[in-house]
């Protein structure tokens with residue numbers, strides 16, 4: 109592969125490697141090269157929370173994520189008062205101008221238009237209904253024209269379908285989550301442009317034989333993609349296998365849903381105004397709910413490999429499908445000519461040996 113000015117300029121057959129001339133050569137013998145991982149749902153890492161972080165803090169998360177093979181991510185915001193959103197968006201805006209670590213793609217609003225019956229670790233006092241468009245206009249946006257705006261919504265809340273229409277019209281990526289929506293509402297939401305589901309099976313009404321709800325709908329609909337938290341805590345491995353079998357590697361993607369405690373180990377942390385404990389990789393808030401994960405996508409990759417997922421399909425689950433969902437697949441998400449050189453090389457133990465963002469080597473170990 110030849111890389112020039114941060115882009116992949118050619119991918120040659122290994123037999124032709126001798127004909128390639130380059131200023132610098134990196135030998136990846138015995139390693140597997142993947143497109144850089146894209147995490148579209150992550151609240152923090154390395155002790156930093158996306159709701160509190162300034163631009164320097166976000167850059168530190170970016171640097172940590174790069175060590176995990178993540179080359180692009182969407183800072184994810186939890187329901188909060190307007191002022192908290194404004195501060196978080198300003199920090200993201202500033203951090204997007206820097207080039208340290210994994211690239212920040214934009215923002216993912218997890219809520220605030222979600223169902224209080226499926227709050228998970230989110231604080232329901234900040235949930236909102238969509239009574240008129242002012243409720244959307246009050247959410248701060250990123251001015252950067254390349255920024256991705258994604259929102260997880262529960263379409264059954266008051267005004268939910270109109271909200272999906274409004275988001276679609278404004279170019280948002282819409283995902284269904286924290287929901288108890290019934291079939292008819294889900295059908296309307298998908299017709300309005302919501303064709304993805306957030307941390308599938310978690311924070312959703314369970315599958316019932318007479319009320320299959322969002323889980324039954326997501327498993328059945330071939331035009332709907334889903335993301336999952338493959339941390340060994342949020343989903344039983346057989347549930348994960350069931351999702352994989354139904355959605356296939358083309359319509360499934362991995363997220364971390366990591367919180368600030370990721371990368372720090374077990375302990376007690378103050379996050380989102382609550383005490384969250386981490387024990388043996390399991391998070392728990394004061395209300396007894398799981399409160400996000402402490403994994404990175406690299407851990408999720410290892411989990412999926414235990415289910416027999418091939419390397420080619422791992423690339424789909426970690427990069428290609430997410431790039432498509434975010435409509436940035438002309439830029440990244442696969443190893444092809446013209447794409448950004450966002451790459452991760454893993455060894456047989458699935459440790460990162462080389463991580464590159466825009467053709468710049470950020471991580472390199474023996």
Ligand SMILES: [Zn+2]
Pocket residue numbers: 149151184218365400
């Ligand atoms: Zn989340």
